[in-house]
Amino acid sequence: xxxxxxxxxxxxxxxxxxxxxxxxxxxxxxxxxxxxxxxxxxxxxxxxxxxxxxxxxxxxxxxxxxxxxxxxxxxxxxxxxxxxxxxxxxxxxxxxxxxxxxxxxxxxxxxxxxxxxxxxxxxxxxxxxxxxxxxxxxxxxxxxxxxxxxxxxxxxxxxxxxxxxxxxxxxxxxxxxxxxxxxxxxxxxxxxxxxxxxxxxxxxxxxxxxxxxxxxxxxxxxxxxxxxxxxxxxxxxxxxxxxxxxxxxxxxxxxxxxxxxxxxxxxxxxxxxxxxxxxxxxxxxxxxxxxxxxxx
Numbered sequence: 001x002x003x004x005x006x007x008x009x010x011x012x013x014x015x016x017x018x019x020x021x022x023x024x025x026x027x028x029x030x031x032x033x034x035x036x037x038x039x040x041x042x043x044x045x046x047x048x049x050x051x052x053x054x055x056x057x058x059x060x061x062x063x064x065x066x067x068x069x070x071x072x073x074x075x076x077x078x079x080x081x082x083x084x085x086x087x088x089x090x091x092x093x094x095x096x097x098x099x100x101x102x103x104x105x106x107x108x109x110x111x112x113x114x115x116x117x118x119x120x121x122x123x124x125x126x127x128x129x130x131x132x133x134x135x136x137x138x139x140x141x142x143x144x145x146x147x148x149x150x151x152x153x154x155x156x157x158x159x160x161x162x163x164x165x166x167x168x169x170x171x172x173x174x175x176x177x178x179x180x181x182x183x184x185x186x187x188x189x190x191x192x193x194x195x196x197x198x199x200x201x202x203x204x205x206x207x208x209x210x211x212x213x214x215x216x217x218x219x220x221x222x223x224x225x226x227x228x229x230x231x232x233x234x235x236x237x238x239x240x241x242x243x244x245x246x247x248x249x250x251x252x253x254x255x256x257x258x259x260x261x262x263x264x265x266x267x268x269x270x271x272x273x274x275x276x277x278x279x280x281x282x283x284x285x286x287x288x289x290x291x292x293x294x295x296x
Contacts, residue, residue, distance in 0.1 A: 001284035006049075009280040009288075014052040014238050016278050021242045026275035028267035029054075029244040032259045032282075033068060033234070034061045035177045037149045054236050054244050064246065070230040071185060072145050072176045074198075074223040079144045081219045082203055083159070086137045087167050135204075135212055140169075142203040147176040177249045181223070185230060186248035186260040187296070194231060195224040233263040243270075252282020256295040 002008040013029050020027035031054070034046035045061040047054045054060050063069070146153070153173040160168055176182065180201055188194035199220035204212040214220040233247040245263035250256055258281045267277040281288030281296075 001286075008049075009282075010046055010048045010054075011050065011052045013278050013280050014048045014054065014242075014244070017242045017244070017276075018052065018238050018240045020276050020278075021240065026271045027242060028271050028275070028277045029238070029242065030259045030263045030267055030277060030279040031244065031246055032257075032280070033064055033246050033249040035068065035175060035249055036062070036147045037175045037177075041149050051239055053239050054246065055239055056236070060236060060246060065229075065234050067185075067230040067234070067247070068147050068176050068249065070227050071179060071182050072147060074226045075142075075145045075176070075179045075181045077226065078201075078203065078214055078217065078219045078223060079142050081217045082137070082140055082142055083167070085135060085217055086140070087164060089134055089137065090167060135216060136206045136208070137204050137212065138207045140171075140204045142201075143172055143174050145174050145176045145179045149175070175251075177251050178254050181227075182248065183250045183255040185227060186250055186258060187256070188231065189261055189265070191224065191228065191231060194227065195220060198223050198227075231262065233260060233266055243267075250282075252288055252291065256291040257282025257288055258292055258296045261296060 010031055013031060017027045017029040032046070039045050039061050045057065047057040047060050150173065155170065155172045158169055158171050159165065181198070184194060184197045184201070188197055199213060199215035201214045201220075202211045203214055203217070206212055214223065233245040236244045236246050238244055245259070245267055247263040248258075248260040250258065259279060264277060264279060268275075271277055279292075281292040
């Protein structure tokens with residue numbers, strides 16, 4: 001919990017890391033990556049302060065290795081896929097759905113439809129399978145993201161072009177660290193785990209009230225491909241040369257507010273039995289510590 005003088009989580013963490021190293025102990029710091037939203041807002045950067053800083057400070061606060069942009073691209077790809085699918089199903093609502101998609105895409109959709117149907121009935125006819133190719137999207141919960149504070153994009157009307165006007169809807173943008181993809185990135189332990197978690201994201205409901213996931217839209221694999229490098233922690237250093245992993249940046253008010261599990265595990269493996277890994281969690285101990293213990 002920050003002091004009244006402004007000595008916050010990152011400053012305290014980095015000071016501890018440097019102190020342990022001065023005492024001859026191996027110590028790794030694990031912190032979250034700053035968002036450009038707060039960096040250019042009232043809060044500012046997140047690289048510590050005084051003689052307890054992560055360097056290079058400017059690079060850390062601005063883009064770093066592009067993980068934040070990868071999270072945004074994966075999130076927005078899924079949003080585009082959902083809207084495109086809804087538009088095509090609406091335009092071709094009186095057409096055989098098996099003729100709407102390219103051969104490879106149609107095969108994947110048939111496999112997904114078969115999997116859904118087997119939960120309902122052991123065997124199904126071709127006509128029943130064809131009907132299940134339609135997702136019959138009703139309400140979409142998934143929003144696009146960007147990493148800049150932009151008040152005018154919080155609520156917008158989308159689909160006002162002539163080709164999309166029949167699908168016009170109210171939606172909005174969220175900040176990239178507030179996305180579910182960011183939370184998944186930091187909670188995933190490897191590529192396989194991340195791919196599974198992405199596929200299970202609930203993004204919409206159908207007209208019968210059923211849940212539709214990213215896998216239903218055939219998008220999770222592409223999202224995982226976009227995030228393949230973002231899953232690897234970024235190694236920076238303190239002003240005294242101590243190692244610091246900067247990885248992931250989920251907000252603590254709407255997510256779990258912790259840096260990645262991968263960074264912690266790599267730090268613990270390198271620090272050894274006699275070393276230390278020091279991490280931080282968003283907000284004070286009354287929220288950050290609880291989410292660390294119960295979620296991370």
